[in-house]
Amino acid sequence: MKSISLIAVTLALGSTTYAASIPKSARAAETSSTFDYYNGTCTSEKVRIRKEWRDLTGSEQKAYLAAENCLISLPAKSGLAATTNRFSDLQALHRGMTNTAVGDIIHDVGQFLPWHRYYMHVHETLLRQECNYTGPLTYWDERLDADTGDMFTSPMWNSTGFGGNGIGSDGCVVDGAFANYTEHIGPENEDTEYCLNRAWDNSWAVEMANSTVIYDICGGYNTYSPWWYCIAELAHKGVHTAVGGVMADIKSSPGDPMFFMHHTYIDKVWFDWQKGDPTSRLYQISGPAINESANAEPAGGYPNTTLSYVLSSDEILPNVTVETVMNPMGGYLCYDYLT
Ligand SMILES: *[C@@H]1O[C@H](CO)[C@@H](O)[C@H](O)[C@H]1NC(C)=O
Ligand SMILES: *[C@@H]1O[C@H](CO)[C@@H](O)[C@H](O)[C@H]1NC(C)=O
Numbered sequence: 001m002k003s004i005s006l007i008a009v010t011l012a013l014g015s016t017t018y019a020a021s022i023p024k025s026a027r028a029a030e031t032s033s034t035f036d037y038y039n040g041t042c043t044s045e046k047v048r049i050r051k052e053w054r055d056l057t058g059s060e061q062k063a064y065l066a067a068e069n070c071l072i073s074l075p076a077k078s079g080l081a082a083t084t085n086r087f088s089d090l091q092a093l094h095r096g097m098t099n100t101a102v103g104d105i106i107h108d109v110g111q112f113l114p115w116h117r118y119y120m121h122v123h124e125t126l127l128r129q130e131c132n133y134t135g136p137l138t139y140w141d142e143r144l145d146a147d148t149g150d151m152f153t154s155p156m157w158n159s160t161g162f163g164g165n166g167i168g169s170d171g172c173v174v175d176g177a178f179a180n181y182t183e184h185i186g187p188e189n190e191d192t193e194y195c196l197n198r199a200w201d202n203s204w205a206v207e208m209a210n211s212t213v214i215y216d217i218c219g220g221y222n223t224y225s226p227w228w229y230c231i232a233e234l235a236h237k238g239v240h241t242a243v244g245g246v247m248a249d250i251k252s253s254p255g256d257p258m259f260f261m262h263h264t265y266i267d268k269v270w271f272d273w274q275k276g277d278p279t280s281r282l283y284q285i286s287g288p289a290i291n292e293s294a295n296a297e298p299a300g301g302y303p304n305t306t307l308s309y310v311l312s313s314d315e316i317l318p319n320v321t322v323e324t325v326m327n328p329m330g331g332y333l334c335y336d337y338l339t
């Protein structure tokens with residue numbers, strides 16, 4: 001799992017025709033824009049503000065964890081294999097998207113970020129509609145911790161939060177709001193009973209998620225394909241691997257409620273990048289729509305991800321196009337991030 005080195009990624013990116021030269025000024029660009037993102041039905045009165053875990057009050061934190069546990073307490077509805085509760089519908093949906101007729105259509109493809117943005121919205125919709133959650137959606141600002149050199153210092157890992165590292169030979173998580181949760185989906189394509197588990201690797205996390213990676217290495221790209229690939233391979237994959245256990249499972253990782261803290265953060269990193277040059281980046285999409293190594297080339301050539309590519313959640317919510325989710329304040333979606 002830890003075979004991806006920065007050097008390999010940098011070389012791979014450098015060898016594509018996308019290679020971009022851009023001043024390393026992403027930090028300044030993020031805050032300098034006066035672009036008006038509100039569109040369609042999304043207005044300043046309606047916009048929901050997503051907040052970092054540490055920006056929630058204690059009672060907001062409790063309410064979020066309770067809503068997640070509410071999904072766990074409700075019956076499954078999707079009809080997908082091996083589901084045992086509403087939360088597991090989301091896990092099965094994610095795994096299903098890695099096992100389509102053309103292989104995994106949510107990782108290593110251009111729609112990786114749009115699909116996961118949509119998936120975060122599906123998760124949020126279930127929390128609100130089925131568990132009456134009214135608070136802000138939340139995320140883990142991984143950069144904050146990576147830059148201190150201690151990735152697991154945030155109070156979100158405490159025994160009233162998401163719980164800490166796994167213990168014992170199975171690495172089971174035995175404290176926190178999801179202590180001793182039993183998984184039924186996974187590992188990978190198996191359906192077995194096992195504990196929610198983690199196996200932290202601090203130094204890997206710090207190397208993959210710090211500000212140098214976000215701003216200087218990935219932030220140096222001003223076109224979507226190399227930027228997306230850099231974030232996906234480093235910050236995204238790196239933290240999956242470094243939290244470890246269920247989170248390190250490319251198929252069944254949404255079985256750790258942490259998954260949604262991680263991917264909402266990755267979504268924020270994307271929106272921050274879009275905000276760096278909204279005129280050019282807000283609707284910029286590219287990349288292969290299928291795994292080209294796993295599929296024979298179709299007659300018309302390998303398909304690319306476009307704004308009209310259709311994202312599916314196996315009918316949990318209606319299908320939408322990539323275009324619909326490109327702007328988080330575009331109408332179908334209506335959220336921003338506090339910081
Ligand atoms: C607003 O929506 C229109 C129509 O779909 C689209 O052409 C335009 O790019 C959108 N603007 C923003 C800022 O999302
Ligand atoms: C959500 O609120 C509705 C209306 O008050 C209620 O019927 C329902 O049981 C609540 N759902 C949960 C999971 O608490």
Ligand SMILES: *[C@@H]1O[C@H](CO)[C@@H](O)[C@H](O)[C@H]1NC(C)=O
Pocket residue numbers: 053054058061155156158159160161
């Ligand atoms: C966990 O952290 C939160 C702050 O994010 C704090 O309110 C809570 O008391 C902490 N719990 C424990 C057991 O330390």
Ligand SMILES: *[C@@H]1O[C@H](CO)[C@@H](O)[C@H](O)[C@H]1NC(C)=O
Pocket residue numbers: 174175176179180
């Ligand atoms: C989880 O299981 C462990 C080991 O069996 C036990 O010590 C712990 O009390 C359990 N935690 C909760 C919150 O049930």
Ligand SMILES: *[C@@H]1O[C@H](CO)[C@@H](O)[C@H](O)[C@H]1NC(C)=O
Pocket residue numbers: 006206207208210211212213
């Ligand atoms: C931040 O990440 C870069 C790239 O992985 C690494 O070279 C550097 O040592 C990291 N910085 C710290 C303070 O860990």
Ligand SMILES: *[C@@H]1O[C@H](CO)[C@@H](O)[C@H](O)[C@H]1NC(C)=O
Pocket residue numbers: 103104107108291292293294
């Ligand atoms: C893409 O296909 C190759 C070759 O079959 C495989 O090794 C790789 O894991 C696939 N990537 C994903 C994300 O499924």
Ligand SMILES: *[C@@H]1O[C@H](CO)[C@@H](O)[C@H](O)[C@H]1NC(C)=O
Pocket residue numbers: 300301302303304
């Ligand atoms: C997909 O994009 C690549 C790289 O930009 C391009 O070479 C190829 O022709 C595109 N494929 C199709 C079917 O348009």
Ligand SMILES: *[C@@H]1O[C@H](CO)[C@@H](O)[C@H](O)[C@H]1NC(C)=O
Pocket residue numbers: 310311312319
């Ligand atoms: C949603 O999209 C998926 C994938 O393209 C497709 O298989 C499915 O038929 C679509 N569902 C509807 C209701 O259009």
